[in-house]
Amino acid sequence: MTTPPPTPQAPAPPPSPPEDRGRAPGHEHNHHHGPATPGSRRLRTVIAAVLVPFAAAVVAGLVLLWPGAPGAHERSGVGFDRQTVSGKVTGIEHVGCNDAAGGGGAGAGGGGNGPQDPSAGGTGSSASGGTGASGPGAESGAGSGEHAAGVCEQATVEITEGKDKGHRYPELIRPDASRRLHAGQLVVLAYAPDAPRALQYSVTDVGRTPPMVLLAAVFALVVVAVGRLRGLMALVALAVSFLVLTFFILPAILEGSNPLVVAVVGASAIMLIALYLCHGLSARTSVAVLGTLTSLLLIGVLGSLFIGWAALTGNTDDNTGLIHGLYPHIDMSGLLLAGVLIGSLGVLDDVTVTQTSAVWELHQADPGMTRRALYRAGLRIGRDHIASVVNTLVLAYAGAALPLLLLFSLARSDVGAVATSELVGEEIVRTLVGSIGLVASVPVTTALATLVVSADRVPHPPSSGVGGVPPRPEVPGPVSAGRLLGGGGRRRKR
Numbered sequence: 001m002t003t004p005p006p007t008p009q010a011p012a013p014p015p016s017p018p019e020d021r022g023r024a025p026g027h028e029h030n031h032h033h034g035p036a037t038p039g040s041r042r043l044r045t046v047i048a049a050v051l052v053p054f055a056a057a058v059v060a061g062l063v064l065l066w067p068g069a070p071g072a073h074e075r076s077g078v079g080f081d082r083q084t085v086s087g088k089v090t091g092i093e094h095v096g097c098n099d100a101a102g103g104g105g106a107g108a109g110g111g112g113n114g115p116q117d118p119s120a121g122g123t124g125s126s127a128s129g130g131t132g133a134s135g136p137g138a139e140s141g142a143g144s145g146e147h148a149a150g151v152c153e154q155a156t157v158e159i160t161e162g163k164d165k166g167h168r169y170p171e172l173i174r175p176d177a178s179r180r181l182h183a184g185q186l187v188v189l190a191y192a193p194d195a196p197r198a199l200q201y202s203v204t205d206v207g208r209t210p211p212m213v214l215l216a217a218v219f220a221l222v223v224v225a226v227g228r229l230r231g232l233m234a235l236v237a238l239a240v241s242f243l244v245l246t247f248f249i250l251p252a253i254l255e256g257s258n259p260l261v262v263a264v265v266g267a268s269a270i271m272l273i274a275l276y277l278c279h280g281l282s283a284r285t286s287v288a289v290l291g292t293l294t295s296l297l298l299i300g301v302l303g304s305l306f307i308g309w310a311a312l313t314g315n316t317d318d319n320t321g322l323i324h325g326l327y328p329h330i331d332m333s334g335l336l337l338a339g340v341l342i343g344s345l346g347v348l349d350d351v352t353v354t355q356t357s358a359v360w361e362l363h364q365a366d367p368g369m370t371r372r373a374l375y376r377a378g379l380r381i382g383r384d385h386i387a388s389v390v391n392t393l394v395l396a397y398a399g400a401a402l403p404l405l406l407l408f409s410l411a412r413s414d415v416g417a418v419a420t421s422e423l424v425g426e427e428i429v430r431t432l433v434g435s436i437g438l439v440a441s442v443p444v445t446t447a448l449a450t451l452v453v454s455a456d457r458v459p460h461p462p463s464s465g466v467g468g469v470p471p472r473p474e475v476p477g478p479v480s481a482g483r484l485l486g487g488g489g490r491r492r493k494r
Helices: 041-065 097-103 209-255 259-279 283-309 318-326 332-365 371-400 402-410 415-420 422-453
Strands: 083-096 151-159 168-173 186-191 201-206
Touching: 041 209, 041 259, 041 283, 041 422, 083 097, 083 201, 151 186, 151 201, 168 201, 209 259, 209 332, 259 283, 259 332, 283 332, 283 422, 318 332, 332 371, 332 422, 371 402, 371 422, 402 422, 415 422
Parallel strands: none
Antiparallel strands: 083 151, 083 186, 151 168, 186 201
């Protein structure tokens, strides 16, 4: 009896790589937990060829436009350009407005009393209107007599810094004053050294340091708690942006440099530092930088065109009028355009980073997606983003100009006349130009991200359709001796 040959054994599967050992069969992870895959070498070269000269130009602009040491400044005593000291309300008492107006010699709206030594007895009684429009007593003049027979509040204010520290003076608060004071409240005092002694100090504002510091601390805590390391980097980027704005943009404009050029250099520096600091040096971040840069260029061109065409001067309110009066060499229309660029930068960063991340995640979810399909999928996400961001930008500008819009509403002015006035037209141009740049950033950034992320396609082995695991080689079944000898044998009966 012929012994059948041994049955051939299936080849042993190749040993699994170290990172796959210990995993259950069919449980493969095809997504990446590390940083995004960079683009191809050629695209990285192209990106570097664009961004490196741009970064070098930004650094050169910072060096050339960096303001020198500030010169001697003589305060005008108007608005914020005046000397202030801190103070504290030590007490409030009710007095007759007629008695207070006649007892101090300063008149009902003339200004605050001079400091008095606490040991000298009473605090005196005089009205104070302050040197600025926000003084509590500035609402009514000496001759109005509207509230002369009413009851006023008289606050005793202690000066807590400066050469008159520890001295006190009375501050009269009219019944129609918009701000009320209370004992223990911190206040800001305007100090006019050239004024008569009785009119040197007046309350212009209240101290808000404790609530503002607490709010900033809560904000930082929430950002770090939710964002962790990325949130901490965002706070660092925010601090750097504030430093660039404070130590470069504002002093350079006051020194006489072109506001538009300063804004372009400063905004570009903020963009480079913030994006690379928060998101790292990668092709993904570089795509977001290119998308933001392209949109900023579009906003600058459109803003310059329509600000000139609409003959917007940028000098529309008390603040800009004060700047123009104190620094007549500053180009106010250029300052307006600089504000448009800087104001749009923050929202642009959000849009471009979100679009780039969306395209990268879509590619990682389906590496076989074609460029056209990837671009269309990313653009669908961007359309949803556009709808919310544009509405947010418009409402933000409307909220800032709400008191102005309320005045026009009370005057029952024609809508067309209101919209084309310089006050409102400036906000309309600012809003529409920024919104056009935001909308344009979506297809531009999506196209750049699609081009870069799809350039690095790694060939994948044939997949069985389950987790991307290649199928095992087919194992042949048992072979009889007759089949091995040419098929002449018969099957054995079981």
